[in-house]
Amino acid sequence: MSGRGRVHAYTVNHQQWIPGSEPYVIGLVEIVEQPDVRLTTNLVDCESEDGLIGSDVEVTFEQHDEVFLPLFRSVDSSKESNS
């Protein structure tokens, strides 16, 4: 798998399910290899909500001991030769 995906939906969570937590972005990401399979995940390093749905993202893993969480960040389209 390429680790690439596309944002199908997102929400900015403000509710402090854990007291003191900052707002964070929950994303629903389609896997490019099979778009009807989606991951509920976090979108990190996204600069703006504008155009976020439909935008291309790539996986970045966050390690917690032996567990690696698949998070996604925007693909900088200027670095892409063809997409």
Next chain:
Amino acid sequence: MSAGPPLERQAAITGIGQSDVGRRLGRTDIDLTIDACLDAIADAGLTREDIDGLATYPGAGTGMAGFSGPGTPEVQDALRLKLNWHDGGAEGPAQMKAVIAACFAIAAGAARHVLVYRTVTESTAQGEGGRQGIGGIGGGGSGGVPRSSGFLQWTLPFGAVSAANWIALVGQRRVHEFGLTREQLAHVALNGRRNAALNPKAVYRQPMDLDDYLAARMISSPLCLFDCDAPCDGSTALVISHVDYADDAPHPACHVNAVGTALRGRPSWDQFDDMTTMAARDAGASMWERTDLIPSDVDIAQLYDGFSLLTLVWLEALGFCGRGESGAFVDGGSRIALDGQLPLNTAGGQLSAGRLHGFGLLHEACVQLRGDGGERQVPGRHEVAVVANGGGPIAGSLLLTRGSG
């Protein structure tokens, strides 16, 4: 298809009852349940000896504190019922599952008068224990990534901990595809609050306007505080009887015309084929497949509003408007007002009257069909009502018609 009318038409709601409803009543679930059940039995013109069936959703011990209410064994014992049929459980067409199972039990001859109830004490439970905390999201807690099972194992590590988050994803997708606005969504909540002012049992009755709504704190965009229902304490009960008792009941019976039970898409919050809708789409479609009535025959709609967005999903699922059109349908609020084309959630819904978890909506549908709504009675025709329960992968609906009586 088999010959003859759908079997649910062998059933009619002949009695309705409700306990006190409120915030932090400090009473036990069985105490409230007994009040509602005795109320419903008397309302049906029956005694405990007549009741030979018992059903509830979701059954004892399900969910967080205050969610499930007492199970059927506890209620059977407390009321000393002699039962031919009984059922309690959570899997099925949402909260409506208990009602639909009762209809089919009656049609099958397994019971004649089924008592169906749903009880919540979530407000008191939250007051006693505080809202249950969720630790360790995304590795933020001392224990690292939380370990969980079922659907939550895929969402909890990312802080998508609540139905508010999962439904918000659908909401934001609707913003993207259909141009849904917060101003449109607001009208589900504002309509509920306006109607709640005419419901003495409603938990939130003070006026609310669009500015109040827009100023509320955000929970998970695009859902704000007023898009989320209000936990409460209360019990609702119904007596569902064989239709041959309907004309003998003291009040006009609410005949079951059709049930909506289908689930054709994937049973998932985030893998459904169309992420602007939910299982409601399938349940709604299947209901209309079982009747000659059509959406424009409906006089009163009681559509699940555990979150305001779910009501929009149901409006489309039940064919009151096209896909993506529900925002425009509710915009301005006049179409869904008491004197509108489709009076909606006439007792205030769960957003303002309290989260009786689907059964408050069902109770109100019967009140309106009977013409007993008092100040909030819809003017004019009140012959056909639709009730819808559930969100995400669970959904069930019921089409009711007013009997002569």
